[in-house]
Amino acid sequence: MNPKLSVKNIYKCFGSVSVLNGVSFEAMPGEVVAVIGPSGAGKTTLLRCLNGLNNIDAGDIQIAGFNITSKNINLDIIKLREKVGMVFQQFNLWPHKTVLENIVLAPVTVENIPRKQAEEKAYIFLKRVGLENKAKSYPAALSGGQQQRVAIARALAMEPDVILFDEITSALDPELVAEVLEVVKEIATEHSKTMVIVTHEMGFAKNVADRVIFMDRGLIIEQAPPDEIFTSPQEERTQKFLKRVVFTKY
Amino acid sequence: MYEWNWQIIWTYKQIFVEGALVTLGLTLVAVVIGTLIGALMAALKRSSNLVLSFLAKFYIEIFRALPILVLLIWIYYVIPILFNWQISGFTAAVVAIALHLSAFSAETIRAGIESIPSGQFESGYALGMNSRQVMIFIVLPQAIKNMIPNLLGLYVNELKNSSLASIIAVNELLHRSNILISNTYRPLEIYTTIALVYLILILPLIYLTKSLEKKFIKGAPPFRAVDYESQT
DSSP, X not given: OOOSEEEEEEEEEETTEEEEEEEEXXXXXXXXXXXXXXXXSSHHHHHHHHTTSSOXXXXXXXXXXXXXXXXXXXXXXXXXXXXXXXXXXXXXXXXTSOHHHHHHHHHHHTSOOOHXXXXXXXXXXXXXXXXXXXXXXXXXXXXXXXXXXXXXXXXHTTOOSEEEEESTTTTSOHHHHHHHHHHHHHHHHHXXXXXXXXXXXXXXXXXXXXXXXXXXXXXXXXXXXXXXXHHSOOSHHHHHHHHHSOOOOO | OXXXXXXXXXXXXXXXXXXXXXXXXXXXHHHHHHXXXXXHHHHHHHOSOHHHHHHHHHHHHHHHHSOHHHHHHHHHHXXXXXXXXXXXXXXXXXXXXXXXXXXXXXXXXXXXXXXXXXXXXXXXXXXXXXXXXXXXXXXXXXXXXXXXXXXHHHHHHHHHHGGGGGGGTOOSHHHHHHHHHHHHOOHHHHHHHHHHHHHHHHHHHHHHHHHHHIIIIISSOSSOOOOHHHHO
């Protein structure tokens, strides 16, 4: 089986600050990869390079059949993003649109799906995140956890092959974290979607990921199945980091 | 003691009505053209093409800096000589006001767009939308609410500036009144009346601007934060 995602030796700097210093990893179809590490390790930048929100300076990414390079010759970024979904830390729902409109906008405008059909599909995904009764609400009327679940439904509605989760619980009140992670866990088990999850919730990473990648200062320090990395990390930096973080029950 | 004669105003009321209509028409045409050019300049200034962006910036700086009266006179007297093309006072006034407004409205429109957080753009891009779709469906509907009160403020200013067109004999409110004064020798009544006419034209606009500002900016959330489902 070919990997769904293959990152080879990518580099990225912002001005004089180098954020990614030669990162390589792979993910097989249906695999859930969690990326952990201290702030400033380059986790979010790595994720944003995978759907072209940031360009890479060097290296090569194969993702969902697309090839991202520093030059991006012949890359159809629109088609790539249809296949690679993303959920953001700040939800980024559109406040002037209802929940339903948030979900159908991209299927209708990008994929030209008839609105009625898109809405029917949207209800299926809303049901999956447990919010089918909020379809007509505006985002401002929802809690942070509900908003993030809508954002997940919005990403799912494009039926992507790969979904990128960027610290999706970092902006939430502690009591709302569980409902969002529960939804992600369900999607991970029910669907065979490839997922890359940047997270600070170690318990969640342990629970849901097939493999955990530890990053620090723009490099992958260690990657292993969660049982191994959390119980017997090989690298000193991984050990130091895991000693400092708090484990949650998710 | 000055003897007021308000009868004269009633006699020549037609002049004020027609003058006000020309003032309004002049402003309206200039506002439409100026806002369209302003939107274009805002788009160019935000362009990733450095040359276009620089040209738009240059344009905006020039027309923000030039006094509108100088612009007006220059257009009216210089263009016919340079290009051997006689333009009417009305056209010259429309062009001058539109150019002046375009520079200011460009900045207002740009600021309105840039007031939308980058996450709003990015969530659109991440779903495969192109920049035109993101602008039309996501950014502008939100940004326009921020822009409208400021744009209306600019329009009110240009309505006032349109009185400068009397200098080049455009038949607007002030110019007609000046002619009337030279015929009737009743400056106090007539100047008082045109002041009132300007107030009648402008005060509703100022009130509208203020109430929109309250609705869009200062008031509670700009979007309906009503949970219809949980109410039923």
